[in-house]
Amino acid sequence: MTTRHNWTTTPISADILRGALDLEQTERGMLPHRLPARARRQITDGQLAMAESQPSGVRLAFRTRATAVELDVVATKRVYVGAPPRPDGVYELLVDGRLVDRASASDGDTFTIDMSAGTAQTRPGPMETLRFTGLPEGEKDIEIWLPHDETAQLVALRTDAPVRSPRPSGRPVWLHHGSSISHGSNATTPTGTWPALAAALGEAELINLGFGGSALLDPFTARAMRDTPADLISVKIGINLVNADVMRLRAFGPAVHGFLDTIRDGHPTAPLLVVSPIHCPIHETTPGPSAPDYSEMGEGRLRFMAMGDPAESAAGKLTLAVIRDELARIVAQRAAADPHLHYLDGLDLYGEGDYEELPLPDDLHPDPATHRRIAERFAHLAFGPGGPFTRREG
Structure with missing residues (x-):
């Protein structure tokens, strides 16, 4: 009935x-x-x-x-x-x-x-x-x-x-931008993506601007972040720039500065966390572009390959190792005049040892268990004691 x-x-x-x-x-x-x-x-x-x-x-x-x-x-x-x-x-x-x-x-x-x-x-x-x-x-x-x-x-x-309408939660608004990993690729539920899990652990209201294949330092994304009210901001930069092979080292540094400058135009003092790429063996020292491997597509398995030549990094092609070094340098340089700017090494979220235990199923994206591991580590490092997103009295 x-x-x-x-x-x-x-x-x-x-x-x-x-x-x-x-x-x-x-x-x-x-x-x-x-x-x-x-x-x-x-x-x-x-x-x-x-x-x-x-x-x-x-x-x-x-x-x-x-x-x-x-x-x-x-x-x-x-x-x-x-x-x-x-x-x-x-x-x-x-x-x-x-x-x-x-x-x-x-x-x-x-x-x-x-x-x-x-x-x-x-x-x-x-x-x-x-x-x-x-x-x-x-x-x-x-x-x-x-x-x-x-x-x-x-x-x-x-x-x-x-x-x-819901009651105000009193929680800080966390605005995050990243790649397909932040978007939630290979997660199985919307609350199981690493940003959603980290927001729950950190007691924050999430706005997730993770875009599959599209964390490319686009100026319109930076302007959207500039114009969106937020208390806490993070940008995870790197893997898509290598995947798509869209720029060289000469253009990368100014593009990062420009992206951060635009965000700061709207959020001059909000905690701003720059996160470098997690471990991804195919692109650690091999430039892009990435390409799908269709050989196992009929069995439901899609993998990715790095198509660049490691020797090309000497001419300015980007690898994940190069990007981590450059992001650390840029943040250190800017932090001298911006005490609210912080850097988080993506290898502290998921490193070589994690890959041995929880490999990336398609060589590019984490599985649900790895989403949770990344979330727990991000929550500890960003929202935990002494982290850039730690709530401070007054």
């Missing part, structure tokens, strides 16, 4: 959305974005356009007495030609910060990507309703974390009791 509810419909608006920088009205619903419209107008790269629309760290947040919640969504399913189906994106419902339920949309729009041909096409699909029932009685704060790796248009939110 189906339980009947007296539903209250609440408009999807910025009032009940956290972690997004913009909310776009589409023909079918509301689409959260992690870059503002001004930045999106300057994007010509399909990879970044897809990545910023995937709501890593974005969640609906509201206060209610409801014991049943329904969310209508239009998911975008990515299909890679020649590869097994991808797992469905996961929606996680938290009550007062505790995970209570998960759901997925099994259908939706289909975005088919042929990596070998460099083509992509979209086929419209149906809306689905996600249902969360049997929630605890009484007044409570609810968060619904959207999939970190699947674009989702939000059509309608229904509850069996009225919804109010």
Whole structure:
């Protein structure tokens, strides 16, 4: 027998959305974005356009007495030609910060990507309703974390009791920018990405600007960070610059300075943490670009290869070792006039010894257990005693 509810419909608006920088009205619903419209107008790269629309760290947040919640969504399913189906994106419902339920949309729009041909096409699909029932009685704060790796248009939110805006958490807002590792590649749930885990451990409100393949020191990303209110800021720089082979050492230093200068224009005294790359053997001393290895694609395994020549680093091609040295130098130079600027060596989050124990499954991205390890170490080094994000009285 189906339980009947007296539903209250609440408009999807910025009032009940956290972690997004913009909310776009589409023909079918509301689409959260992690870059503002001004930045999106300057994007010509399909990879970044897809990545910023995937709501890593974005969640609906509201206060209610409801014991049943329904969310209508239009998911975008990515299909890679020649590869097994991808797992469905996961929606996680938290009550007062505790995970209570998960759901997925099994259908939706289909975005088919042929990596070998460099083509992509979209086929419209149906809306689905996600249902969360049997929630605890009484007044409570609810968060619904959207999939970190699947674009989702939000059509309608229904509850069996009225919804109010969430109470201010009193937690600092942590604004983070990074690559696919920060985006959450190979994590299986939205609260299982290393930034989400670290934010929970550090008791911070996360805004995650981790963009798969797209941490490339883009000026529009720096301006978005400049204009976003935040208490704590971090930028994880390096791996995508090597992957894409987009610049040489001569351009890298000024680009880092320019990126940090722009952030500082809007946040002159906020703690700003520069994080260098974690250990990645294929690119430690071998420049990019990276290339996918399709040889095991049919079995569901995709690996990556470094296509550069180690000898080319002498001519200014970037490797992870070169980037770590340069970032440490830049931060040390700037810190003389900026006491709120800090450096964290990515090898302290995941180093050579960690790789021996928890190797990168595709030679580039961490698995869920490694996401947790990185998060725990980041929380200790950044939010822990003496760290740059440690709360200070007064």
